[in-house]
Amino acid sequence: LPLVLLPSHEPLLAWAAERRSREPLCLLGTGQDGSSLLAEANLSRNLLLVLGNETHGISRAYVDACDSFVRLPTSARQSSLNVCAAAAILLYEALRQRAL
Numbered sequence: 001l002p003l004v005l006l007p008s009h010e011p012l013l014a015w016a017a018e019r020r021s022r023e024p025l026c027l028l029g030t031g032q033d034g035s036s037l038l039a040e041a042n043l044s045r046n047l048l049l050v051l052g053n054e055t056h057g058i059s060r061a062y063v064d065a066c067d068s069f070v071r072l073p074t075s076a077r078q079s080s081l082n083v084c085a086a087a088a089i090l091l092y093e094a095l096r097q098r099a100l
Contacts (some may be wrong), residue, residue, distance in 0.1 A: 029066035035070075037073055
């Protein structure tokens with residue numbers, strides 16, 4: 001997958017706003033405070049997944065821009081999941097839902 005490094009959140013959020021003017025796009029944030037579990041989320045639509053690091057999560061600007069938030073089920077002893085592992089799980093679930 002292409003990787004783009006940005007100096008701040010502004011270019012990505014501007015791109016998302018421009019894209020949303022042409023077609024539906026859901027900004028889906030992830031984190032332990034997500035309002036719903038991953039299994040309940042509709043990942044078959046156009047998505048921009050927003051993942052943060054394990055310690056600090058996503059920035060306030062991304063929190064404000066997201067339409068909804070999901071969390072991955074974890075045990076009570078586990079406070080967070082490695083962001084790469086979380087991304088893999090989210091992408092797998094999106095692919096699974098789109099294949100149905």
